[in-house]
Amino acid sequence: MSAVDVTELARTSVGALSSAGPVALLVTVAALAVVVATPRGRSAWLLGRRGLHGRRPSARRQLLMGLAIPLIAVTATSVSLAFERELREGPNRVLYQLVGGAGDELSWLMQADTRHFMNDSRLPATAVAQLRRSPAVASYWSQLSDLTPRTGRPITALIVARSAAGGAPAPVPVDRVTARCGVVASACTVAVGEAITDDDVAPVGTVVTLRGRPLRVVAHTARAASLLNRAVVFAHPAAFDRADGTREPPFAAVATGSRGRATLNGIRAGHDSPDELAVSGTDQIADANRRFWAGNGTPIMLILIVLVMVFGGVAFYASRKALHEQARAEIATLLAIGVPPRALATAELMRTALSACVAALVGGPLALAIVALANSQILGFHAALAPVMVAASAGLMVLAGIGALAGTAFRLRHANLAEAMAA
Numbered sequence: 001m002s003a004v005d006v007t008e009l010a011r012t013s014v015g016a017l018s019s020a021g022p023v024a025l026l027v028t029v030a031a032l033a034v035v036v037a038t039p040r041g042r043s044a045w046l047l048g049r050r051g052l053h054g055r056r057p058s059a060r061r062q063l064l065m066g067l068a069i070p071l072i073a074v075t076a077t078s079v080s081l082a083f084e085r086e087l088r089e090g091p092n093r094v095l096y097q098l099v100g101g102a103g104d105e106l107s108w109l110m111q112a113d114t115r116h117f118m119n120d121s122r123l124p125a126t127a128v129a130q131l132r133r134s135p136a137v138a139s140y141w142s143q144l145s146d147l148t149p150r151t152g153r154p155i156t157a158l159i160v161a162r163s164a165a166g167g168a169p170a171p172v173p174v175d176r177v178t179a180r181c182g183v184v185a186s187a188c189t190v191a192v193g194e195a196i197t198d199d200d201v202a203p204v205g206t207v208v209t210l211r212g213r214p215l216r217v218v219a220h221t222a223r224a225a226s227l228l229n230r231a232v233v234f235a236h237p238a239a240f241d242r243a244d245g246t247r248e249p250p251f252a253a254v255a256t257g258s259r260g261r262a263t264l265n266g267i268r269a270g271h272d273s274p275d276e277l278a279v280s281g282t283d284q285i286a287d288a289n290r291r292f293w294a295g296n297g298t299p300i301m302l303i304l305i306v307l308v309m310v311f312g313g314v315a316f317y318a319s320r321k322a323l324h325e326q327a328r329a330e331i332a333t334l335l336a337i338g339v340p341p342r343a344l345a346t347a348e349l350m351r352t353a354l355s356a357c358v359a360a361l362v363g364g365p366l367a368l369a370i371v372a373l374a375n376s377q378i379l380g381f382h383a384a385l386a387p388v389m390v391a392a393s394a395g396l397m398v399l400a401g402i403g404a405l406a407g408t409a410f411r412l413r414h415a416n417l418a419e420a421m422a423a
Contacts, residue, residue: 018392025392026395069319073359077396078392085386090381097225105257107254108264121251122248122251123250123253127253136255137253139237139253142251143251147231147233148210157210157233161239163237174222179218188219193216194215194217195210198221201379203217318404320348355401367389
């Protein structure tokens, strides 16, 4: 019996729920809009506003089951979806900063089985010697290290440097307003003793300490680059110099286009043990980053996100089911006097959709505030709440309401109306 990949199952569940939610909300709202356009539909809408049992429920019950539960569920689910996307896509921010507009045209030469930036890759001496004879190939240095900002508390940082053709450091897109370096085409080149990092790591002009060496922050990145609990610092390759003046081997080498990939394959083939090296595309590295951080790196977080989404849907389902059960006698009475079941279903769907939409309108700003608070408190965390996430959360409530309605309809169809009226 093969083992179940719980993390992959959780990721699939998040994707399925995220996709089903907006579809359910859109279809329900569109169908109800068509229904309301008819006189019978408007009658059902009036019935839905009054309640299935012909009288309004108590204010406390209406607030709890009609708004409070979907509001909490929509807020929690929206925040969970924003966090999940940050965990899955956030680790690739630094990768996209490095590749710029080249994207998938780049090919990477690294040690075999490196796969992502958290691995410790170092190219062998024979490969480095060949790199020096290939001016079209750029070298990358990357390593996790403690970085001490002016607060005095060391933080874990991913130090990245690149040396392009001729040995000149490659530019990094920066914020032109605060930059204290020569900016050309929204980018500046770091010199020895300088660094570029996010604005939440250290202010421009301050000095941070890396391995006992001072680095002055000369600019902030134009877009967030840091990872979850990892500051990303772009530095000069001299930051990787040893005490004796020699430099550590590069983490990787990159080249652009098919000719560049052929060059890297040639370097790999010329190595004494070609199996020790591997040539990968940017898309492969991006996928490996996602799997490391949002896969094996954070399985518990993903499972908790799925539980939040499922719990929100089940809670709303239970609340609607309780309301239906409480009004079972009244519903049976309406059916007995000839009110069409479709009219009752339409009325309940309208109430469910209205609850979900109100919860989305109120819960969206609440979720946005919670995400902003998390971003301000967690280094390298830059989650973003998209409208589709709130729509997905509201759609899940609609699905839960439809499930509750279907269960009630099934029970009434197989029940004796006279007995139900007397209940």
